[in-house]
Amino acid sequence: MKDVGEQLAEQLKKRNWTKNYQQLIRDAFGDKEVRAFIQNNQTELTQEDIAKSASKVYEFVSVKNKIKRGEETLAPGYDPQLILNNHLIDVTYVPSEALMVQKKRQAVHNRVRSINMPKNIRDAELADYDLEGRELAAEAAGRFIEEYTSSPKKFHRAMYLQGSFGVGKTYLLGAIANGLAEEGVASTLLHFPSFAVEMKNSIGNNGTMKMVDEVKRTPVLMLDDIGADQLSSWIRDDILGVILQYRMQEELPTFFSSNLDMVQLEKQYLTTNNRGEAEPLKAKRIMERIRFLAEEFRIVGRNRRQFKK
Numbered sequence: 001m002k003d004v005g006e007q008l009a010e011q012l013k014k015r016n017w018t019k020n021y022q023q024l025i026r027d028a029f030g031d032k033e034v035r036a037f038i039q040n041n042q043t044e045l046t047q048e049d050i051a052k053s054a055s056k057v058y059e060f061v062s063v064k065n066k067i068k069r070g071e072e073t074l075a076p077g078y079d080p081q082l083i084l085n086n087h088l089i090d091v092t093y094v095p096s097e098a099l100m101v102q103k104k105r106q107a108v109h110n111r112v113r114s115i116n117m118p119k120n121i122r123d124a125e126l127a128d129y130d131l132e133g134r135e136l137a138a139e140a141a142g143r144f145i146e147e148y149t150s151s152p153k154k155f156h157r158a159m160y161l162q163g164s165f166g167v168g169k170t171y172l173l174g175a176i177a178n179g180l181a182e183e184g185v186a187s188t189l190l191h192f193p194s195f196a197v198e199m200k201n202s203i204g205n206n207g208t209m210k211m212v213d214e215v216k217r218t219p220v221l222m223l224d225d226i227g228a229d230q231l232s233s234w235i236r237d238d239i240l241g242v243i244l245q246y247r248m249q250e251e252l253p254t255f256f257s258s259n260l261d262m263v264q265l266e267k268q269y270l271t272t273n274n275r276g277e278a279e280p281l282k283a284k285r286i287m288e289r290i291r292f293l294a295e296e297f298r299i300v301g302r303n304r305r306q307f308k309k
């Protein structure tokens, strides 16, 4: 086969195009990928077809080089690709590997719904989790992800993470949620005290119960900082109680984190009714549901917040 560039130059000369443009086109046809493409499709392409495709070939090479130089293109994230289109060479744009990776990451992030949670748990990973003082919890977390993703229809008891301020409870919840998201499982992480305040501020509002309804149905729910909420029998019975009752009935995994252990939490939830009386039965009922849903893990260690750079 004669040199494509040379043949093209001849044709272009006939058409009397500017010298500069001719040179650009010649360079484009000298591109390795272009040559290979023409070679592979030579039965389909006449010299005239190739000449007619010059602007597309030029587009292909110039976009490709722009990407190589790290410059912005018209369709960022998309790589040009040569195709045959009705006996002409054409350029199509396909998502680049980097874009696919980014989209996949986005899809993973989208599976974790965070409500009033700190941003830094977005990238929390079990693999990065410093094990000191939480070997058991980290191991159980890994096991949960494995067992849940291999049989999501079965009931899996989740975890109740107890430990003092700053030991990494919230971080571990985030890491579990992200680990599940990697496997395609959606979860909702909820900072319970803030949620309780929001609920209280919107009593009687249609949105309140809709929100509770959404939260209670999420495949995996994580209630962060439970017990740090302001005491109110309405939050306990009509919000938390309703959510937990549903989760228990439907056997939906529910995680908790708290500064309090379960015994302390029960005391906290005694609260008082409007008449100022403690309600041990109601507190017990909440605890029964929590115990059904989650196993208690104690996390010890230093307060990591004080050691942050």
Ligand code: ADP
Residues within 6 Å of the ligand: 120, 128, 129, 130, 131, 163, 164, 165, 166, 167, 168, 169, 170, 171, 172, 304, 305, 308
């Ligand atoms: P808690 O919820 O128990 O109060 P956090 O989960 O908020 O504590 O953790 C406190 C700080 O330490 C956060 O900034 C968190 O990102 C960081 N952190 C906690 N655990 C780890 C870990 N295993 N590896 C790296 N950073 C961690």
Ligand code: MG
Residues within 6 Å of the ligand: 169, 170, 171, 224, 225, 257
């Ligand atoms: Mg926390």
